[in-house]
Amino acid sequence: MKPLLGPRIPIPRNAHIYPLRTSPNIIAPLTVAVPPSLKPIALSRTLRNNLFNSTLASTHTTSTDVQPGLFLQPPNQATASGTQSTPMQEYHKLVASGALSSDDYQTRIIQKLQALHDLLALYDPPPPAGPPSLLSRLFSRPAPSATNTDRPQGLYLYGDVGTGKTMLMDLFYNTLPARITRKRRVHFHAFMLDVHKRMHAAKAAGAGDPLEPVARDLASEAYMLCLDEFQVTDIADAMILRRLLDALLERGVVCVFTSNRHPDELYKNGIQRTSFLPAIDLLKTQFDITDLDSGTDYRRVPRALSHAYFSPLNSDTRAAIDAQFSALTKGIPVKDGATIRLWGRDLTVPRSAGHFAQFTFAELCGRPLGAADYLELTQRFGTLFVADVPRMGLGEKDKARRFITFIDACYESKTRLFVSSEVPIFEIFSDDSSATSGAPVSDHMRAIMDELSLPAEVVGAASMFNGEEELFAFARCCSRLVQMGSAEWMEHAGMR
Template identity: 60%
Template structure:
């Protein structure tokens, strides 16, 4: 629906992960999605645009994920024959190479072939029906119904799931998107979702199940797994990561029951199953989940030995700093250029968009392009739901006058991070003017006499390393101290770097 872009003055581009730790900022974003089915669908099914291979600029006439049309032949093909011939992960990957979007290699082809094999198996896979035990909509009646016995093992014809892991920049999200987008239209019961968003949903369902069970108690995981299996028998989780003890405690039983109901699961992660939840509280209780992943899934390493983050890329001029009259003039010219693309859709002042019954004023916008001052978005009490609504409405967003943010602007910084998350997840194209390079707006002043450990804690070093960032790349900020805040800060920096790349500039904005 929307598109995001980012630019960096460095030659090192770091695609970030979608995996959200238990950040209050990200929880707010996910919670808003649970409230709005439209926003939920947008976040569940949007691409994270991580790089599978070195990307070249996309030719304007070739959309990034253009569906192939069936060839004209004298013989009519059945729908399934057409799907098998044209819209498959392997053929779409080959098309991206042929059109110059990707540069392939043998390792990538090997991974694509695994996805192709699973895709082919799913064409003929019919999961066993899961009876709806209750005719009423009462969760209570469904929980206590005895009509549907619990399966003891996965159906024999269930394809084995995939667990794809690799470092930042190895193309996990792009692989997931390529696989999901090529699933046949006839496969209606499917879901692609960020893993953190999925677990938020699961916890809400478990809570509702416990309430319905009342004092008699019972296992709330089984009915939750049963309902999830009814809704989708192909589940694609992006950025599988376990950082929370509550998640760790229910994942084994949840995955076990999903597999028993014939659900096929595809996961991406930045860690091998053996490395999940390292040093976590009561990790011994999580070990059965690791065994389950290693035995019930095909585990594939996406690391081809090439760190795509370190391949120099052409940068697109989308971030302008410092705040000078010249940069102000350039950003206004860009906005005028985008806004004049459709004469029948001229920019209008003070457009109102409604979110949660409130009107949010957009200072200047067409139906697809909007321009804000930083204060319009981040210096007033807006929430993740507001930012999701903005990115849902506009494919391209201009923000002017982003300041350098220190401890005196912590609330503004948190809102800006939430806004960046919404832009990234919606693939919104972004243009900004800022006081300093935009991915350094959270940095402390290095001339201030704060102790060195205050700038870079051990946890901060670990997070920055996971995201492929260095202190020299983005700086650090002493205003983010808790684990959740540190991760949100580092992820936002990494996303801003990626959104300024030429690849993002060429592909963002295509729904």
């Protein structure tokens, strides 16, 4: 894409509603006055959702996914000088405050986000499209493939666990130019759930090709799309992603994705992967593919752990976790056996009070619940207590997978978590029979554990997992449990 210079800079159709700065080619952003007393932690759930305009499995949920202790300003907040904050300015503020360490490699990534930010300040996207008329459906030609030449190139940021992907995305999203009101920041898994729901509704309404109206509506709602943790594991997602991405790009949607995988590694060894290869080619040609791995794991920065995890399972532990629940819910009526509706099914909540709920491991992971259920549950309750988590071996592999999915949902929803377990939380995935038999541990698993700075005993967990994706999911779960057990997480998470 050629840079837009001098008189070649396009003037937006709606430029008359924005005041001009001294340079006739620069459009001044609208500022948002935020009272000094307004702190992010005190925002109501509705206001937070509106501020961040982020969607999870349903329209009322949000996932800002900001690193604990790094809660940025509300998006588009004006700085003291009256000009709007930018990604580079916010990054320097975090470094100056000591919240982040100076990192030359990460600074170069911020420069890419800054460059995209500057292009978006001048970008004039196509207007929202309404439903096509009968004549246009009869005589229109097929849309060309991702050839919107005015659209700035998207970014695809990938790197291992702890490279700061989510922090960078939120920093970018929260400093988008104020004129960008059609925007969305969402976790990839939740985004695909939303897409499938929309396609189902389109089919029910009689659409011949349900993907077209879905892409049209998504583009009309947001021309700036930020997807966190782009990782394809489902064949249904793989089959539609190429056409969906192509349709969104053609409609002028600018995308920023984060992922743990280079595009070539996506859906590796997946069923009918050849059908997904065109999506990989699209990512590689339409996005700036950027590796975030600078050798620094930002989750390994020492943090003081709070008392979030209790073990072993005995009367003292149960009394301690019950006392924690009572202290946090003091003054709130406690309900026993309340029923909530999750995706057409009833789920009994053994004990709840406002945004606090308590379950046993068997009630959460001993029944066929999935990611959508856990995401919805974590949106309803900001603080969850999970009691009686056992050590899991090969016989409990399905339960172990559900628990990992549950932890992922808690992490994405910024849920505060308290757990009582049979063994220390990082040993629950250890297959006891293999651990005591002296079974060898793979070099690959040792490397993962070393990188995450986890206790040596956790390496025994390798015996119950096999396959690259399983090992990665396990490692990510352990890393997130470390972060969710920190005092910073306990202080900032759980706000509803």
